[in-house]
Amino acid sequence: MEGMSTIVKKVTQLMVGPVFLYGIYIILHGHLTPGGGFAGGAIIAGAFILLLLAFGNNVINLKKEVAGSSNTESIAILIVVVMALMSLLFGAKVFFFNFLPKGEPGELLSAGMIPLYNIFIGIEVAGAILTIFLSLVIFKEESSK
Amino acid sequence: MTVYILCFVLFLVGLYGVITRRNLIKIAISLSIMEFSIFLILVLIGYIDNGLAPIVDPGSSAQIYVDPLPQAMALTAIVIGLATTAMLMAIAIRLYRKYKTFDIREIRNLRG
Amino acid sequence: MDTLIPLFVAIPLISAFLIILLGKLVNGFHRFLGPITLLVLLIMAVYEFTGLGKSSITYAMGGWASEGGFPVGIYLVLDGFSVLMLCIINLIGLIALFYSLSYMTKYTAESNYFALFCLIIAGMNGVVLSGDLFNLFVFLEVSVISSYALVAFGIGKTELEASFKYQVLGGLASMLILLAIGLIYWKTKTLNIADVRNVLDAGYSQSFYLFVQVLLIAGFGLKAAIIPFHAWLPDAHSSAPSPISAMLSGVLIKAVGIYVLIRLFFNMFVFSHEIALVLTSLGAISMVVGSLLAIVQWDLKRLLAYSSISQIGYVVMAFGMGILLLLKGDNEPAAVLAIGGAIYHMINHAVFKGLLFLNAGSLEHRLDTRNLKEMGGLSKVMPVTSTTSFIASMSISGIPPFNGFFSKLIIIIAAINGRFYLLATLAVVVSIITLAYFLKFQRYAFFNKPAGKAIQKIREVPFPMSFSMIVLATLCLALSLLAIPSVSEVVLRPAIDVLMQPELYSPTMIGI
Numbered sequence: 001m002e003g004m005s006t007i008v009k010k011v012t013q014l015m016v017g018p019v020f021l022y023g024i025y026i027i028l029h030g031h032l033t034p035g036g037g038f039a040g041g042a043i044i045a046g047a048f049i050l051l052l053l054a055f056g057n058n059v060i061n062l063k064k065e066v067a068g069s070s071n072t073e074s075i076a077i078l079i080v081v082v083m084a085l086m087s088l089l090f091g092a093k094v095f096f097f098n099f100l101p102k103g104e105p106g107e108l109l110s111a112g113m114i115p116l117y118n119i120f121i122g123i124e125v126a127g128a129i130l131t132i133f134l135s136l137v138i139f140k141e142e143s144s145k
Numbered sequence: 146m147t148v149y150i151l152c153f154v155l156f157l158v159g160l161y162g163v164i165t166r167r168n169l170i171k172i173a174i175s176l177s178i179m180e181f182s183i184f185l186i187l188v189l190i191g192y193i194d195n196g197l198a199p200i201v202d203p204g205s206s207a208q209i210y211v212d213p214l215p216q217a218m219a220l221t222a223i224v225i226g227l228a229t230t231a232m233l234m235a236i237a238i239r240l241y242r243k244y245k246t247f248d249i250r251e252i253r254n255l256r257g
Numbered sequence: 258m259d260t261l262i263p264l265f266v267a268i269p270l271i272s273a274f275l276i277i278l279l280g281k282l283v284n285g286f287h288r289f290l291g292p293i294t295l296l297v298l299l300i301m302a303v304y305e306f307t308g309l310g311k312s313s314i315t316y317a318m319g320g321w322a323s324e325g326g327f328p329v330g331i332y333l334v335l336d337g338f339s340v341l342m343l344c345i346i347n348l349i350g351l352i353a354l355f356y357s358l359s360y361m362t363k364y365t366a367e368s369n370y371f372a373l374f375c376l377i378i379a380g381m382n383g384v385v386l387s388g389d390l391f392n393l394f395v396f397l398e399v400s401v402i403s404s405y406a407l408v409a410f411g412i413g414k415t416e417l418e419a420s421f422k423y424q425v426l427g428g429l430a431s432m433l434i435l436l437a438i439g440l441i442y443w444k445t446k447t448l449n450i451a452d453v454r455n456v457l458d459a460g461y462s463q464s465f466y467l468f469v470q471v472l473l474i475a476g477f478g479l480k481a482a483i484i485p486f487h488a489w490l491p492d493a494h495s496s497a498p499s500p501i502s503a504m505l506s507g508v509l510i511k512a513v514g515i516y517v518l519i520r521l522f523f524n525m526f527v528f529s530h531e532i533a534l535v536l537t538s539l540g541a542i543s544m545v546v547g548s549l550l551a552i553v554q555w556d557l558k559r560l561l562a563y564s565s566i567s568q569i570g571y572v573v574m575a576f577g578m579g580i581l582l583l584l585k586g587d588n589e590p591a592a593v594l595a596i597g598g599a600i601y602h603m604i605n606h607a608v609f610k611g612l613l614f615l616n617a618g619s620l621e622h623r624l625d626t627r628n629l630k631e632m633g634g635l636s637k638v639m640p641v642t643s644t645t646s647f648i649a650s651m652s653i654s655g656i657p658p659f660n661g662f663f664s665k666l667i668i669i670i671a672a673i674n675g676r677f678y679l680l681a682t683l684a685v686v687v688s689i690i691t692l693a694y695f696l697k698f699q700r701y702a703f704f705n706k707p708a709g710k711a712i713q714k715i716r717e718v719p720f721p722m723s724f725s726m727i728v729l730a731t732l733c734l735a736l737s738l739l740a741i742p743s744v745s746e747v748v749l750r751p752a753i754d755v756l757m758q759p760e761l762y763s764p765t766m767i768g769i
Contacts, residue, residue, distance in 0.1 A: 033200065038224055074278040081271050087319075088260060095263035096319040132231045136238065143242045156432075163425060176428045183436050190443045215442065218391055222435055225398045229431075232405050233424055239409070240417045252418055 001141055003056035012054035019047040023122075030118035031111040037118040041125025048130050052137070059141045066134040073127030076120045083116060148189060155182035169237040169247045173230060180226045184219040191215035261301050262316040262333050265343065265382040266396075269294055273375035280368025287371035288358055294375060295351035298382070302343040309340050311751045313762075315388065328449040332388035336762070337751025338600070342385045342516055345604055349507045349611045350378050353500040356615055356725040359718070360500055360622060370410060370498075376403040377504065381512040389448045390438045397434070397513045401427055401480070404509055408497045419492035426489045430479035437472035440465075450525045451762060457527055470532050473521060474539075481514020483573060484543035487566050491550075494565065495558035495627070499618025502558060506565045507611035511603055515569065519576055523756040533580035540574025541683055543567065548690040557617050557627045557702070560694060561610065564653065567687060568606045574680060575599035575668045582675045583757070591674035597745065597753050598667035605660045605736055609652045612729035616646035619718045619726070620702065629698065633705035638715045641723040643703045645730040650699055652733045654692035659733050663740035 003009065023043035030036030057065075084096045091099030103110030159182060162175025191212035199213035237247065244252050272294040280287045313336035317323075321330025335343075354374055361367050380400025387393040405427065409420035442448055444465060445456040457466070475486065482490035490510075494502045522532065547567030554560040576599045582592035619642045620635070621627055636643040652659035655666075665688055672681035717723060739745050755762060 034198065038220065071278060074274045078271065078274050078278070081267055081274075084263075085267055088263075092320045093260070094317065094320040095267070098319065129227075136234060139235075139238055139242075143238075156436075160429075163429065169421065172425060176425065176432075179429070179432050183432055183439065186436065187439045190439055214448075215439065218439070218442075221391070221395060225395065225402075225431075228398070228402050229424070229428055232402060233421070233428075236405075236409055236417055236421050236424065239412060240421065243414050243417065 001052075001056045001058070001062070001137060004054050008054050012050055016047050016051055019050065020044060023047060023126075027118055027122035028108065028115065030122075031114045032106065032108070037121030038125050040118075041122040041127075042129060044122065044126040045129035045133070048126070049133050052133075059138060062134055062138050062141070066131055066138060069127045069130040069134065073124050073131060076124035076127060080117060080120045080124065083113065083120070087113075149186070152182050152186045152189065155179075155185070158182075167249050169240060169249060169252075170234075172249075173233040173237060176233070177226065177230060180222070180229075184222060187215045187219045187222070259314055259316055261305060262314065262335055262386060263318065264301065265298065265386060266379050268298060269375040269379035269382065273372045273379065276368055276372040276375065280372065287368040291354050291371040291374065292351065292358070295347060295354050295378065298378070299344070299347040299351050302340065302347045305335060306340045306344055309335065309337065309751070311337065311754060313337070313755070328389075328447070328452050331392055332449065333386045334388035334450075335386060336755045337753075338516075338520070338755045339385045341600070341604070341748070341752050342512060343382060345607050346378065346381050346385065346508050346512055349504065349607055350374070352725045352728055353503045353507075353611065353615070356503075356618070356722050357498075357500040358721040360618055360722060361498065363622075364410065364498070370407070373403045373407050373410075374501075374504075376400070377407065377509070381508065384513055385516060388450055390441065390450060390453075391448050393517060394431075394434060394438055397480075397517070398431060400509065400513060401431070404501075404505060407501045408493045408505075410498055410501070411496070413496075415492075416496045419489075419496035423489045423493040426479055426486075430476045430486075433472050433476035433479070437469050437476060440469050440472070450521070453525050454759060454762070457525075461527070463529075466526065467529070467531065470522070470526060470529070471535075474518070474532070474535060477514050477518040478539065481510045481518065481569060481573075482543075482566055483514075483539050483569065484546050484566065485539075487543070487547070490566060491559050491562040494562040494614075495556060499558075499614055499621060502561075502617070503611040503614035506562065506614060507607040510565070510569065511572075511607060515572055515576075515603065518573075519756065522576075522580070524759045524762045528580050528584050530581070530584055533577050533584060535577075537574055537577030537581060537680070540570045540572070540577055541680055542570070544570030544574060544687050545683060548687045548694070552690060552694040552697070554694075555629050557620065557629055557632075557698065558614070559627075560629075560698060561613050561617060564691065564694070565606075565610055567691065568602070568610065568653065571665065571668060571684065571687075572599045572603050572606070574684075575602065575671065578672060578675055578677060578680065579756075581677075582671075588675055591671050593753055593757065594667055594674065595671035596756055597749050598664055598671055600749055600752050601667060601739055601745070602661075602664035604739075605652070605664045605733075608729055608732050608736060609649045609659075609661060612645060612649040612726060612733065613653065615722070615726050615729065616642055616649065619722055622718060622722070623715050629701040632702045634703070634707040635715070636703040639703075639717050641717055641726060645726040646703070647699060648730045648733050650695035654695050655688045656692070658737060660736035660739070661733075663737055667740070 023040045026035040026043060027037060027040030087095060087097035087099055091097050098112040100112035102112050156179055159175045159179030162178065163172055166172050166175060191214065193209055193211050196209045196211035199210040240252060241247055272290050276287045276290055313334065316333040318331040323329065361370055377400045380396050383396030384393055384400065387396055405420055405424050408423055409416050441453060445453050447453055447456060479486040494506050497505060543566050547563050547570055551560050551563035551567060554563060575595045579592045579595040582588050582595060620632065624632060648659065652661040655662045669681050669684050672684060739748055
C-alpha cells in the first residue's frame with residue numbers, strides 16, 4: 001500500500017495529534033457529555049487510519065499491526081467482562097453493579113465504574129475498527145499481487 | 146408528520162435498492178440506507194419540541210429534555226450496523242476474488 | 258441460583274475472546290476450552306432446570322430495581338419456557354462442538370471457528386434469557402452475525418454466495434424487527450416485555466398493534482424461515498460446515514425465530530384472532546410446501562434443510578392453533594395439548610435434525626460429496642452412521658417408538674379435539690411425505706448398490722463424531738418418555754403454564 005503526496009503527509013502530521021487527543025477527550029468525558037466509548041474509540045481508530053492512508057505501509061508490517069490490534073481488542077473486551085463479573089463479588093453482588101464510590105455529579109472523577117468501562121470500551125472499539133480496516137487492506141493488497 | 150413519511154420514503158429507497166441493484170457493494174449500501182432510515186425514526190420517536198439534550202446539569206433548573214432512550218437504542222444499533230456492514234464487505238471482497246466481478250447475475254451457483 | 262443467570266452470557270463471551278487471544282499461542286487451547294465451556298453451561302442449565310420448578314426468577318442487571326412498579330433497568334428472566342430452551346441450546350451446542358473436534362481438522366483457522374461458536378452460544382443464551390425487547394435484539398444480532406461468518410467458513414464459492422444471501426435477508430429482517438421495537442416504544446414508552454403487557458392491558462389501538470405484529474411476524478419469520486420468507490435457509494444451511502448446520506437448523510432458527518415469536522405473541526401482545534389465523538396458516542403452508550420441496554432434492558443437506566422448514570411449520574401451526582383455541586375459550590385441554598405438542602416437537606426437532614445433519618457431515622467427511630446419487634451401499638462400511646441416521650429418519654417421520662411420533666401425535670390429537678380437521682389431515686399427509694423422502698435418503702445412501710466408487714476403502718468416522726451421533730440417537734429414544742403424562746407434567750408443564758397465563762408473567766416480573 002503506497003503513501004500519498006507530500007502535502008497530504010504534512011497535513012496529516014499536523015492533524016493526527018489533535019484528532020487523537022479529541023478521541024481521548026470524548027472517551028474520558030463519556031459519563032458527562034454525549035459520546036463515550038464507542039464514539040471516542042471510532043475517532044481514535046480514525047486517527048490511525050488517517051496515518052495509514054497518508055503514509056502507506058507494506059503488507060508484512062500491516063500483518064504485524066493487525067495481530068497487535070486484534071490482541072488489544074480481545075484484552076480490552078475481556079477486561080470489560082471481568083470488571084462486570086467483579087461486581088458479583090463486591091457491593092450488592094449483582095452483575096454490572098457499580099460498586100465504586102459515585103463522587104460529585106459533573107466532576108471528571110465520578111460515576112464509579114462508568115469511566116472505566118468507557119475507557120476499555122474505547123480501546124476495544126478502536127482496536128476492532130482498526131482490525132476490520134487492516135484486514136480489508138491486507139486482503140486487497142494480497143489479491144492485487 | 147412529514148418527517149415520518151420522509152423516513153419511510155428513505156426506507157423504501159433502500160428496499161428498492163436491495164431489490165433492483167445488481168452490484169454487491171450497491172446492495173450493501175442500500176441496506177445501510179434502510180438501517181439509517183430506521184435510526185432516524187428512532188431518534189424522531191424520542192424527540193420532544195423545545196427539548197434540550199438530555200445532560201443533567203446540576204446548576205440549571207428543571208427543563209424539558211428529549212427522551213434519551215431511543216438515542217441510546219440508535220447508538221447501539223449503529224454499532225451493530227457497523228458489524229453487519231463489515232461482514233458484508235468482507236464477504237463481498239472474497240466473492241470478488243473468486244469471480245472477478247461484483248455482478249450478482251454472474252455469481253449464481255445456488256438455485257434458490 | 259440467581260447469580261448463575263448472567264453467567265450464561267458471560268462465560269461463553271469470556272471463552273470466545275480467550276480463544277481468540279490464546280488460540281494462536283497455545284497449541285490445541287481451543288480444543289480444550291471450547292467443550293469445557295459448553296459442558297459447564299449445560300451443567301448450569303440442568304441445575305437451574307431442576308431447581309426452578311414452576312417458579313420464575315427475574316434478575317435485575319446492575320442492581321437497578323423497579324421504581325414504583327416501573328422497570329428502569331435491564332432484566333434477565335428465567336422461567337419454565339426459557340430454561341427448557343437453555344438446556345436444548347447448550348446440549349446441542351456441546352454435542353456439535355464435540356463433533357467438530359475431528360470434523361473441523363480439515364479447515365484452517367480452527368481457533369476462529371471455536372471462538373465464533375462460543376459467540377453464537379452467548380447470543381442465543383442472551384436471546385432466551387432477555388426480558389426486554391432491545392436487549393433481545395442486541396443478543397439476536399450477536400448470534401446471527403457470528404452465524405453469517407460461520408456459514409461462510411469454508412470460503413468456497415457456494416459458501417460465500419449463501420452467506421451473502423443470508424446476510425442481505427437477515428439484515429432486512431433485523432431492520433423490520435428494529436422498526437417494530439421502535440414503534441412499540443413509541444406507543445408504550447417502555448421496552449420491558451412485561452411492562453408492555455401491562456400498558457396494553459390498559460387499552461390499545463387495534464390497527465397500530467396489528468401493523469407492529471405483522472412487522473414482527475415478517476422479521477422473525479425471516480429469521481425462522483417460515484415459508485414465504487424461507488429463500489435463504491436451504492442455501493445457508495447446506496453450505497455451512499455440518500456441525501454448524503446442525504446448530505443453525507437445530508437451535509438457531511428456534512431460539513431467535515420461534516422462541517421470540519412465541520414469547521412476544523403469548524406474553525406481550527394480547528391475543529388477536531387475525532394474528533392467530535396468520536400464524537396457523539403460515540405454519541400449515543410451510544409444513545406442506547417445505548415437504549414438497551424436500552422430496553425433489555438430491556443434495557442431502559438441501560433435503561434436510563427443506564425438511565427443517567416443514568418441521569418448523571408443525572411447530573408454528575400448533576402454536577397458532579393453541580392461540581385460536583384459547584381465544585374460543587371453550588376447549589382449554591385442547592389448547593394445552595396444542596401448545597405442549599408444539600414445545601415437545603420443538604425439542605424433538607432440535608435433537609433429530611441435529612443428528613441428521615451430523616450424519617450428513619459424516620457422509621461428506623468420508624465421501625466428499627453430498628449428492629445422494631453418488632452414495633450407496635454404505636450400511637456395511639459405516640454401521641454407526643447408518644444406524645443413527647436410520648433412528649433419526651424414523652424419528653422425524655413419526656414412526657412409533659421414537660420421539661417424533663409422540664409429538665406429532667399430540668399435535669394431531671389437539672387438532673382433532675379443536676375441530677381443525679383439515680389441519681389434522683394435512684399433518685398426517687405431511688408426515689407420510691416426510692417418511693417418503695427419508696426412505697429415499699436411507700435407500701440411496703445406505704442400502705442401494707454402490708454408485709461406481711470403491712466403498713471398501715471407506716472407514717467409519719473417528720470417535721468424537723460417532724460418539725456424538727450415538728448420544729443424540731439415544732436421546733431420540735429417551736425423549737419419547739416425555740409423552741408419559743407424569744414426566745411431561747414435570748418437564749413441559751412449567752413452560753406451558755408460562756405461555757398459557759400471560760397475566761401471571763407480568764406481575765412476577767414487575768414486582769421485584
